[in-house]
Each structure stands twice: as structure tokens, then as C-alpha cells.
Amino acid sequence: MGHNLNPGTAMHWAASLFANEIYRKTHGRISIEVFPNQELGTDQEMVEMAIAGNLDIILTPTAKLSAYVPAMQFADLPFLFPSPEAAYEVLDGEPGQRLLKKLDEFGLKGIAFWSNGFKQFTANRPILRPDDFQGLNIRIMKSRIIADQFKSMGANPIPIDFHKTYQALGDGIVDGQENPLVAIAGMKFYEVQSHLTISNHAFLGYVLSFNQKRFQALPEPFRKTLVATAKQITPLQRMETEKKEKEYLDIIRQSGCKITVLTSAREKQFFMDLAFITDKYTDVIGDNIMDGAQKIIGKYRWVDHGNNDPVIGLTADFTMSSPASGRAIRNGLTFAVNQINKNGGVLEKKLRVRVMDDSGIPSRTRANIEKLSRIPSLVAVMSGKISATVLACLDLVHREHIPLLIPWSSATAIVENGYNPNYAFRVSLRDRDVGPFLVSHALEKSNKVALLLINNEWGKSNESAMTRALFDRGLRPETVQWINMGTISAIPQLTQIRQSGAGVILLAADPETSILAFKGMTGIDLSLPIVSHHGIIGGRFWQTAGPLLSKIPLTFIQSFSDTARLNTRQKEILNNYRTLRAMNLADTIMAPSGFAHAHDLAQLLALAIKAAGSLNRPDIRNAME
Template sequence: MKIAHLSLLLLLLLFVGVGGYYLQSRSTPSTPSASIVPPSTTTLIFAHHMPKESVLHETALHFAAEVARKTQGAITVSVHPNQELGNSHEMLELSRLGKIDIVLTASAKVSTASPSMQFADLPFLFPTREDAYAMLDGKVGQMLLKELNAIDLMGVAFWDGGYKNITANRPITTLEDFTNLDVRVMKSRIIMEQYTALGAKPLPIDFHETKQALIDGIVDAQENPLSEIVTMGFHHVQSDVTLSHHSYLPYVLTFSHKSISKLPLAQQQILIECAQDATHWGRKTTHAKDPQLLETIQAAGVHIHTLSAHEKTRLQKATAHIMSQFEEVMGAHIVSKAQEYFYDQKSSDDAHIVIGIDADLSMGGKEAGLAIKRGAQLAIDRLNAQGGLLGKKVILLAKDHQGISTQAQENIDAFIKNPHTLAILGGKHSAIISSYVDTLQKSQMLFFSPWGAAPSIIENGYSDNYLFRVSLNDKEAAKFLTHEALKKGKNPLIIVENSLWGKEALEGIQRTLNAQGIGTFQSIILNRGETDFGAIREALARHENDVILMVLNSQEAQKSIEVLHESAPYLPIVSHWGMVGNAFYKANKTLLQKIDLRFIQTFSFLKNPNKESKQLAQNYMHDYAKTAQEHINVATGVAQAYDTVMLLAHAVQKAQSLERPKVKAALEAIERHEGVIKTYRTPFTATMHDALRQEDFFMAKFDNNGNIVPLRK
């Protein structure tokens, strides 16, 4: 019956057209003297999966009534509950196609198409409803909703589903009670990992099939807010409810871009305003009905339980790893913004130190940004396990600059304003770091570059220099890469990025070639986002070059490699590390197996005898659920950030002070430090702030599985 209903509606929508909403003409009396165009109303289809008795359906009806009132009947909203138009995944797909205008569904069900939305399913994320509202109505929520643009949906608001509770046929009040418990869950990797971590056995089952699954004994338990427990009748087939409040359940209200965008802007704005009004109305109503719902459950003879503070803490600890483990999937920029929110709630505590990260966490440099964050966090975890720094807990805060220098400056200003900030780590982009050197120097803020390689970051003209680096210096890297290229050929074609990083690398390459007696060579400079690669094709057509020397980031490197290998012969490529990462390999897998591409590195976990390296690899694999060292993405960034933080900690202990001038002096006086990359001997001096030297560089390549394999000297 449901399928027939759905098919009939779709036929109607296809017949009337207009991208998912259709026009109904009101009959208007005609007059002999004039031709009158009848006014029309637009009917929008609103679909969700909840029963008619639910608060969410009431909220949808409230939304529809407000839309009709504010548009004076120009728009009517037809609400279809209870999966009348298909299950959640089907409704979302129809909305993406413009055949359903508005969809309301649980965040977990949106996450199949938009993985970032899994963030909302994290266990014990929101201590209170107020925290949930503040975060989902604030920057974190805006970021999550923005992600839906990529799948042709307009994220509008988060409606209140309430806190989840556990129902079962026995009390669930301790961590041990979850052992081997078969639990019905929504199809979400994070939710499944949550129950796996608790020792249970999660099983995804459709919401409307859950009650029968409980009756048939397919599962022992399920999780849902009180409203769903009552409206779906779970309290009639389960004897116990534990008010665990282990996870909040937001519902995502989405509009179809394809249909709503065809409405006049004024009407679109009314829809958004009504959605926001309904959001607050629904939250108030949901919260007010909780006591009544609990009474209904108790009246059915169900036993009510709560978690003790001790047991709740045990559950929190058992699932605490999930946020960091899934950060790469959800987005480091979203997780970092949430961590910043919770820090702001508790920052009045003086017994802590902040190490900041300003990096690209969401755009082309996000793999490097996440590697830096993880390396720094692993070092901080080690420090805190040993009592912190000078008895104070160390907290890592990461801010996303999105590859935009003005945003980076705002981030740096915020870190400097925080009196607890000891030091800041930068990200991938040298030009962005260079843009705020003066700000760092004026505030005497310690800054470390665990990636950005432009010489001018450190050689910045300040004698009392507060910037340090544990990474390549392109003055040395250019020499190294040029010598490697000359091993492959005698007439290199140089391709560099049009940026501070690319231009300084080109200068270093030119100096090295000139020193080798090569005064003339061809170079090509590509803009970021370049689409015209004609210069490369023209150079290849002359058949003058026998090796490529490349200093590009991943997007331009990918396009350049495609052009370079449109036809044989395939020239060998010697490259900087700007393009390294899983995303680059996956995008070029077939081509990379045919060509000779090698690139500079400073570190690898593979076959590394260093005990510090082995321990870091073990900790990384444990914390981020990796099964082998080869699966540690952008290992160089991880190691350089880790060593950076540990060198900073070494200096703090040496200075026995958190005053930045004293820590700076101590950094310049370190004689020996056992690091992951190497044993550092006098890593810094008053006039030399680069910890890595040319002897630390080596070339590497991708193997057939995408792993970075060192080509040792």
C-alpha cells in the first residue's frame, strides 16, 4: 500500500513538474471586460518517518500552519508522516532530486550521504540540552548544515528528538550489563562503534521494524528518546527502561535545493523563519512532555532505572576514543570547533596550558592539518600522563584557517589573547604563516612550523626570533631535490606553485642548478586552482626535457601529472612533498602505478628501529584504530608535530618556567633530545631555528597499496 501511495504521488509530481513543488490555481470568476490571471498557491511536500502521535509531527504541523499564515496562503505545506513517502534514505534521495521539498529525519540517517553529520551521534557529547542547543544553533551546527550543500540539500535547522534511553527486558545499569547485549541501532558507524566499545552487539534495523524485532527476540534492547519509546509502543514489549541519556538525538530539517531555490527569495526567507520558529516551539514542547511520557511508561508496568555517576563515568571512558577515531570522517574542522566550544565553557580554570594549532583543517591542506593535530595530541597525551607541564594540564586547541590568511590572522589573534597560550603550531601553507610573522614577534608568541617549509618563515629579519621549525627548510630541500633530479636527467623541467613557497623553492633550485653549471632551464609557474596546462604540453612537445622537478600541492600536482603522461615517453618526476597524502594517491592510483614518481620526506614508520618511533606508531594505531603502520596517513606531519611538542616540553622543563622568553632561551640551549625523527643534537641555537638538516632528508615513493615507502640513501 505504501509503495502504491508513493508511486501515485511521484506520478503527480512528475505530471505537474516545477521541480518538486506544484501550482494549484484557485478558480476566480471571469468578467467580460478583462482577462484575469488567477492567483496561485504553491504546495510543498514535507515528509518524515515519525508517527502522527509524535511531537515531531506536531512540530511539522506547527511549521505548516506558520508558513500558511505568514505567506497569507501563498504556500501550503502538505505533511506526510510515518514513512508514507518511503523510508528516510528514500525520502532524502527524492528530495535531492527535487521530488520532495522538505524532509525531516534523524541525523544518523543523513550521515549515510553526508558523513560529517555523524558528529551529532557521538556518545555523551552534550552534557545538557542547553549545550546541545548552543552547539547545534551555533558555529558547529552551521558547519554541519553547510556540508549538506554537497548533496543538493539545504540544511535548515536541528529539531529536538530528546536524549536517548535504553529499553530492555532486564535492568541495564552497569558497563557489564552491555556485554553481549543485542541492541537495535540506526545504521551509523559511530553508533555501532559505541555499542561495540561497551561490549554489546549492535544490529541496524529499520525504525518501523524495531518493535517486531524486539517481540521476535532478534534483538534484546534498543535506544530511543522517551517520545519514540511511547509512540512506537516499545514500552509494551520491554520490561525495563534505563534513563541513560547517553546520546542526544537531533533531527535534521532539510529543504531540496532543486525545488526551494525556484521560489521567490522572500518566500524562501519566510520558510527559513518559520523553520526556526518551529525549532524553538518543538524544543519547548518536547521538554514539557517528558514527565508525562515517563508516567505513561511507568503506568505500563515498566521498571525505570538510572545510571549512577560512577557507571556513567565508566561508560564515558569506554567510548571516549570515538570522537578522535572518527575525526577524519566527520571533519577535523567540525570536531575542533566543538572542542573549542567545550574549552570556552571551562577556560576559567587557571591550572592549564594551551598549545594552539592554526592550520587548514577543511580544504586542500586538511590531511596535513589533521596529521599535525594528531601528532601534537599524542605528544600532549604523553605529557599529561606524566603530570603535564610544571604541574599544569596541557590542552590542544586547533583552529581552521581554511587556507585564508585573514581567517588565520583572526585565529592567531584569538590565541594570543588567551593568557593560557604557551605556543602555536602552524599548518601546511607557508604564505599564511608568513602573513602573521610580525604579529607573533610583537607579542613574543612562540611559534613552530611542523610543515611549512619556506625559508622566510624562520629567516624573517628578526634577531630576537620567536619562530622555530621542525620541518624542511626549502633552501636545503631545493638543493636536495635538484641533486636528486639531476640523477635522473640533465635537463629538468621545473614546475612550481605561484606562491611564496613555490617561488622561494624556485630560487633555491636555480641557485643549485647554476652551481652545477646549468645556467639555462625552463620553469613553469602554476596558480592554485589552475585549469590551463598548455605550457606543460608545449614544453613536452619540444622533447627537450628528460626529468620533471615539481613543487606543487595536491590539486595542481594531480592535473600536472595527468598532462605530463598523456603520451609516452613518461618522464621521471622528482617532487616536493606538497601533494603527499591518501587523497592524492586514491585520485591517481592507476597512473601512479605506471610512472616513476618520488618525493622528499623526513620520516617514515616503516622499518624504523627508533624506539620512540615504535612507541608513537603503537599509540597512534591504538588511538585512531589503525591496524598497521602503513595506514598512518601523512606520517611525516605526525612525527614532526610530535617532536615539536616534545622539544617545547623539554625546553619548559629546562627553563622551569612558562614565561615565553625563558622558554625560547631554553629551546636555543637544548643539547640533546631523543625524538621520533632522530636524536636531536643542538636542534636550535640563537641564530639557527631549523631543527632538521639536509642529512635528515630522503626520497620516497608510493607502493601499489598507496603506502609511502622510503628510498633510503
């Protein structure tokens, strides 16, 4: 038997107990030798050995089996389990048995889930709310679910080998990490991290499994003994883990590392902000597993599903190029809904929000809206930042008669779409209006204007608006340069701009592409002023390109700012939001225009529902118009 933990852990204690019990019960006819601490190889190597028949028994983290059984990512879903008891009942019950059964086709016989404890956050600053991860580099094990979790909170997840994590933390390559207490104490991460947050945000389960052929070759009485003994030891192993965790906490506390336990209110905030990840990966894990798990979890965490209450869907980018925009829109929407419900809701019902991640990909936006359209009580869908995703679903929302609330996307054709009746409602900028505004500011700097545009529908919308505004002034662009999403350099386009003799650049691009432009300009020593659309907002632009702004003058448009002169009502709304999110009243709000527009759209929707006196979507559309 092989596993990756050291001999002082509950996992090794239970593995040794299992070996001793099997030897005793079979009167020495089965002898199991336990190899801890990756003595036989890495987790991946041991899995491959077990599948090939070169290792009889393995204890493996669920995440390490996900390359073979993607559903094994199940335990990594953030804040899924409200307690150890909930996790144990799910994994010992039908959902867990379905997961173990999936190992059969890869030559493994899954027997039981053992516990290495719940994962906790560490960092060099307090982590009390999702926003505290903003801008941090976080070490993770390689996992899409875990990467999406941290991206959606504004962090930069970096996969690093577990045994290199201490060095990476000490060298400042990463600012924090997640692991159970056994790893935090065992690897002495507390020496290079000042804060530990007891978040219990994901269960680190280990699968006890056998090589299938080796197992089936044993006489049936021995097979029954192996399975029965493993299941008898399972609760003992979990109890030993919980006992050890108290010892680990004492060690960490004595080191001077500050320990904070999330309150139930803060845990709920994390749970609500990250709930979309469970939705996103349900298809990977399987509806039958997720449905069974949620029924069990419901006994431990009361959730008011409000099956007959009106639902607002949100599909936005939380994990790719503009995650800050998705968070800002979600925060504005959910805050408004919270206030609406506090004031009695709509038509004696509470509004609900269903959040889904589309990663800024049009096909995923369509798929999300198709799923949302199957909710009988759906009253509207709110979109994210990227115009291309909104344009791609206009036919769908009109076919299904779904009011589409647009808090950011500015492509002119989104609202001027030719549909009658029109279900698209925007509270944001419109490219046809932004073009002349940006051109006027650009001409204050030079009458030789170059356009640098993202090569998609939004970029084309801006080309039309900006070019027309220049033509109206008797001018034309010196050059129009297009950048494809995902490209690795903007230097070819910037070289063309330099050769054109332009004196100012009009920019319309997403944050990642804008970063390329600024880095490229620095690389070729091009310091033309930039006048930008609001596309630079909502991603990693400021934290990545911010230091370059001393060399490249930047002017950009933003439709709302929480640092501008505000009226009394605006101040009240923003301060109430800051209080709800446990922020300081002086804290700035991330991507404030997305927050404000989403908030206002939700309030307008509520007013429309009340005016219509109905939850019928065409009636709501008519009232909104």
C-alpha cells in the same frame, strides 16, 4: 501544515496530534490539515511558501533553514551534544529561543524544536574511529559544516538528494552516509550498507514554525493556544521518536546489517578530533548562542577546561587542499601532549591543545593566531603545512612574542626571516637544503631539467633553491613553469615543458596541483620522470593519482617514514600511538613526517618550558634557542 516525512514517523504522529488538539481546544474554529512526505513540495519550496504566506505551518529540518539563518547549522556541529537530554535543554532554553527568534525577520514565527533523532554513520566497512573514513566517498546533505566534518576525517563528501541516496549507495557512487535511524530504516539503506555505527554525532532537529502574518492575525487566545499546545506536544514527540528508534534498530538488525555502538572512549576520540569545527563556526552561529549552549552541555559532559594550564594552539588546513597534513600534525601534537601530561606535565600543569582550521588560507591563519593570542596561558602556536600561511603571520607572532612551531612548511624565509630575537622554530625540511638534494636526483635521470612550481611564496622559495643548485653545476632550467592554485588544467605548462626538450621535471606543488600535473601528463602522453618536493604528501594525491604512477616515474623526498628502518625508541612511540588510536601495529601512519615533526616539536617545547622554569613566552623562546 507541511513536512517531509512519511505518515508512519513520530514527526507525522505529533503533527497529527497537534492538529487534533488545536481543533478540539478551539472548538473547531482552527482546523489544520497535515501534508506529509513533501506532498506540497521540497523542503526549500515549503519554506518559501511559508515565508510568502502560501503555507501556514511548516516542520523543517534546521539545516534547511540555514540559507536564511546560518546559525541554524548549530545542531549539525559534530558530537556537540553528549545526550538527547543535553540537546533538549539547549534547544528549549535560551540558546534555542535565540535561534527561533532569528526567524522573525524572514516572516516566520518559530515555536519549538522537534526531534528526528540523532544521526548515525553507515558504510560498507566498520566505522569505529575518525581514520576509518579515510578515502571514502560519503553522501551528505548540502552543508558546509557537514562537508568540513567529513573532509577533516579524510573522506570525500558528496551532496546528493536524500531520495537519490539509496541508488547512489547501491551503485557505489558513494560508500557511506549519515542519517537518523528513521531515514536509515525508512529508506532501507541497510539493504545497500553492511555496517551501521551508532555514533549519535549530530542532532537532527526540526523547527515547528508559522507564517508570521498569519499567526499575528489570529486572536491572542488562539495564538496562546497554538504555542502552548506545540510546547505540550514537544516532549511527547521526542518520546515517540525514541520509541520508534528501538523499532528501527530491530528492523536493521534483522536485515543482517552489523550494528556497532561507539564506546565512550571512541566517542571522545571523535569529539576531540572534530572539536575545531565548533570553533570554526562559532562566529557564524554567534557567541551568545554557543556560550549559552556550552554552559548547559557542561552539565552533561564534564570538560576540564584547565583555564590556567598552558595552551598550545594549532592552526592548520583540515578541510581544503591538504587535510591529511592537518590531521597528521594534530595527531602528532596531541599524542605528544598526552604523553607529556601522563609524565607529570610541565611545571606541575597539564598542557592543553586548541585546534583551529585555517583551510590553508593565509588570512584565516592570521585570524586564528590573533584569536589564540588572546588566551592568557598560550605558550606557543604550531602551524600547518602550507608555507604561505606561515610567512603571512611572521610579523604577528613576533609582535605578540609567540613561539611558532613549524612541523612541515619548508620555505627558507620562514626561519631565515630577519627577526631578532627569532620566534620561528622548525623541525622539518628547508628549501635551501632540499633544492640541491632534488637536483642531484634529477640529474641522475637527465641534465635537461624543467621546473614545475606552484605559484606562491613556497614555489618561489623552491625556484631560488633549485635554480641556484643547477647554476652551481653549470646548468640552468630548460624552462620554469608556474601553476596557479585553483587552476583546472596543467596542460599549457606541460606543453611548454615538452617543447623545451626537458628530460626530467622537478616538481614543487600542493597535492591538488600535483594531481593536475599527473593527469595532464597522462592526457598528452608525456611520461617524463618527476622528482618532487614533499608537497605532494598530505592530501588526496595518492588515492587520486596513484594509478597513474605506473606510467610516470616518481621520486619524492620525505623527512620521516614509519616503514623505514627505525630505532627502538621510534618503534615504541609509533606503536604506543597505534594502540591509542585503536590501530593495528602493522598499520601505516598517515603523513608520517607531519606526525613525527609535530610530536618532536611538542616534546622540545615541553623541555624548553621546564628549562625556563616559566610559562612566559620570551623565556620559553630563549630556552628553545
